Amino acid sequence: MSVTDEKTLTKTFDEKSAERVLHLARETLQIEADAIIALQQRFASTDGRHFTHAVELLLGCKGRVVVSGMGKSGHIARKIAATLASTGTPALYVHPGEAAHGDLGMVTEQDAFVAISNSGETAELLDIVPLIKRMGAKLIAMTGKPGSTLAQLANVHLNVAVDKEACPLNLAPTASTTATLALGDALAVALLDARGFREEDFARSHPGGALGRRLLTHVRDVMRSGAAIPAVTAGLSLSAALMEISQKGIAMTAIVDDAFRPIGVFTDGDLRRLLEHTQDFSKLIIADVMHANPHTIGPDQLAADAAQIMEQFLINQLLVTDDDGKLVGALHIHDLTRAKVI
Structure with missing residues (x-):
């Protein structure tokens, strides 16, 4: 004025x-x-x-x-x-x-x-x-x-x-x-x-709204699947695991057993912390430095539940497993923000 x-x-x-x-x-x-x-x-x-x-x-x-x-x-x-x-x-x-x-x-x-x-x-x-x-x-x-x-x-x-x-x-x-x-x-x-x-009924008539996205978007709708899932076996070298992290672009990799069930996870944050006290990576395998028993979520759960788990445990990535415990997907917090779940 x-x-x-x-x-x-x-x-x-x-x-x-x-x-x-x-x-x-x-x-x-x-x-x-x-x-x-x-x-x-x-x-x-x-x-x-x-x-x-x-x-x-x-x-x-x-x-x-x-x-x-x-x-x-x-x-x-x-x-x-x-x-x-x-x-x-x-x-x-x-x-x-x-x-x-x-x-x-x-x-x-x-x-x-x-x-x-x-x-x-x-x-x-x-x-x-x-x-x-x-x-x-x-x-x-x-x-x-x-x-x-x-x-x-x-x-x-x-x-x-x-x-x-x-x-x-x-x-x-x-x-x-x-x-x-x-x-x-x-x-x-x-x-x-x-x-x-119910709240779910309201969401179905408001799919474009924030509530609709929270209550209608499931993990399978936003997760990375197939070849996009970063995964390595426990015996692989740390260097090779870092290549998987770099190629898949999700700043982490899952470590899986022979049945493709996740037994651990390694993130770029873990790498930065490792650099503080380790100079030689040549003899390390990923099993030596992974976090065992990673947090997981099912593909049919709400994406909003994934956001809650990430917030609760202060993590940016989450593995998705089916009823048999097999790895079927991976989520990054950016996947949730792009879907406007958070």
Whole structure:
């Protein structure tokens, strides 16, 4: 920001203006927080039974949950559909205006339709609701008016009424959309728990995220295998073992027995420590200087488990063995960082 811009900002936001801005911010947050608390408190009455009924209806849905709304309610509907879909409840958003011009074909009799409208009188929704009910789909309405047309048509009505909007004019949807979004999250969480949705299930719907990589990436997906595995026999000279380390580029080599089971490991760190007190390598064999009983992991274990072992034992490499103890792979910490497991 230039000096001129800073001076302009200082003139515009004097102390009184800044105080007003902070006052409105605090007031907005308080009004929206109060709206959610009021929503929670109403669960002790009929609203709680309606919520439970809605969860039962959605759990029994053999199709998908179709969420719809106009304007700001439409934006909230999109988010609720996305949250449901990512937590084990197949869901999609349908624009009510587009539904009246062909997109209603996305809705089937096996679906549940969630209609969101603060007034409960949104024309675009009321135009399609009779058709939805006629085809046999269940209707859940989320409105701020229990006596509205949409609420009366619904199989279940969820009351998202608020005392007032955070907007100073009490016009722009603010507290009402926050309450609706929070109730949508409550539905998603209740359904998630009822379905026994687990961390692994979440990862499957988020394969591009950090959690997905941690829970879906296995050791076999990132390990070096076949000819890329550095391995030598116990009787080989240290010099020859160092050639294997250099050629395979993983800064270590496994030492294996006749059945290709690892009995030891030697790393470039071991070499540096060896150089501190050994001058003549010519008579050393790798068995003389290897670390016996190396740490290993199975190929079907999570790559995140390999990262944990490396961290626990302060090592950068790990050998991979099958159920018979045979060496089938090798891992370097860089393999895990490239796969974004760590």
